[in-house]
Amino acid sequence: MGIIGSQLRSSSGSCMSPAITSGLFETAFNPNTETLSGNLGYENKSRIPIDLLFRADQGNLTSFSEIAIDNGYTLPTTTTAVIPTGSLAQIKRPNCECTTLHKFKMKKYWCSTCMVQLTFADGYTVTLGSKLQMIKISSNGLVNTSLDTLYVGDMIIQCGSALGVDNTKSSNCIKITAITKNIAAADIVYAYHPETTFPIDKFGSSLCVFSLMLENGVYIFATPDGGAY
Numbered sequence: 001m002g003i004i005g006s007q008l009r010s011s012s013g014s015c016m017s018p019a020i021t022s023g024l025f026e027t028a029f030n031p032n033t034e035t036l037s038g039n040l041g042y043e044n045k046s047r048i049p050i051d052l053l054f055r056a057d058q059g060n061l062t063s064f065s066e067i068a069i070d071n072g073y074t075l076p077t078t079t080t081a082v083i084p085t086g087s088l089a090q091i092k093r094p095n096c097e098c099t100t101l102h103k104f105k106m107k108k109y110w111c112s113t114c115m116v117q118l119t120f121a122d123g124y125t126v127t128l129g130s131k132l133q134m135i136k137i138s139s140n141g142l143v144n145t146s147l148d149t150l151y152v153g154d155m156i157i158q159c160g161s162a163l164g165v166d167n168t169k170s171s172n173c174i175k176i177t178a179i180t181k182n183i184a185a186a187d188i189v190y191a192y193h194p195e196t197t198f199p200i201d202k203f204g205s206s207l208c209v210f211s212l213m214l215e216n217g218v219y220i221f222a223t224p225d226g227g228a229y
Contacts, residue, residue: 020095025199025206029144033207034131035225042224044114045131047190050075050106052126055092055159055213062089064104064191076189081107091196092213094135095171096159099198099211110187116147119178120156124216129192130181133221137173144208144221148181159217174218193229194222 034042048064056062065075067089068082076082085103093099117127130148135157142157150156155173194210207227212220 020202022203022205024142025203025208028142029199029221029223030205030207032133032144033223033225033227034133034146042131042229043192044109044111044185045129046194046222046224046229047109047111047114047129047185047192048132048194049127050189050191052128053215055215055217057090057092057098059092061215062091064106064194065189067101068106076107079107079109081105092159093196093198093211094157094159094219096213099196099201101194101196101212104191104194106189106191108187108189109185111185113182113184115183115185116150117178117180117183118147118150118176120216120218121175121177122216124214124218125178126214127183128220129185129190133223135219135221144223150176150179152176152179156218158219159213172217174216200227 050065051063053061053063068075068084071084071086071088073082073084083103083105088101090098091101114130115127116130117125119125128147131146133144133146134150135142136145136150137155137157154176156176158172158174160172194212196210196212198211199206199208208221208223209227210222214220
C-alpha cells in the first residue's frame with residue numbers, strides 16, 4: 001500500500017507525502033479535469049514524446065517506444081495511429097509504486113502551440129503536452145493542475161527517490177526553475193491518450209485515467225473531462 005500521509009499544506013516549501021486517498025484522487029482531482037474543444041484538442045495537448053524516458057518496475061528507465069516494441073508493435077511513421085493494448089508494462093505511479101500501463105496511442109504529429117517545456121531545480125528539462133497535469137503545492141494544499149497553468153517557483157510533487165526504487169514510498173517536492181509555454185511539437189512520433197489502472201483501480205470515481213513517474217521522480221497525470229478521452 002502507498003504511504004498515508006497528510007496532504008501538503010505549506011507556505012514555507014516543506015514537503016511530506018501526500019495521502020493516496022479518495023480525498024486526493026477524487027475530491028481534489030475531479031474538479032480539475034481538462035475540457036477542450038473536441039477529441040482532437042485533448043489529443044494534441046496530451047502528447048508525450050515516444051522516446052521520453054520514465055520510470056518502470058524496479059526504477060528502471062523505459063519509454064513508450066520500448067514498451068510498444070517489446071509488446072510486438074511496429075512504431076508508426078505516419079499520422080495513422082497505432083494503439084497498443086493489454087498489460088503492456090508496470091510503470092511507476094504515486095507513491096513510487098507500480099501500476100499497469102494498459103493502453104496508449106501513438107502516431108507522427110506536428111502542432112504549433114500545444115507543448116510546454118519545464119526545467120526543475122535538479123536541472124531536468126522535459127517537453128510535454130500542455131494539458132497533462134502535475135500535482136502542485138498550493139496555499140490550500142495539493143492541487144492537480146495543467147502544465148500550461150504552472151509558473152516558475154511552483155513546487156511540484158515527486159517521488160522521494162528519483163530512482164523510484166521499490167523500498168521508497170515517500171514523496172518530495174521540487175521547484176520549477178524555468179518554463180516555456182505554447183511551443184511547437186516537433187514532427188516526430190508521440191504517445192497520447194495513455195491509460196493506467198491507477199488510480200481508478202483504487203478510487204473508482206476518479207476521473208484521472210493515467211499516472212506516470214518521469215525520470216527525475218516527478219509525476220504526471222491525465223484527467224480528461226468525464227474521465228474518458
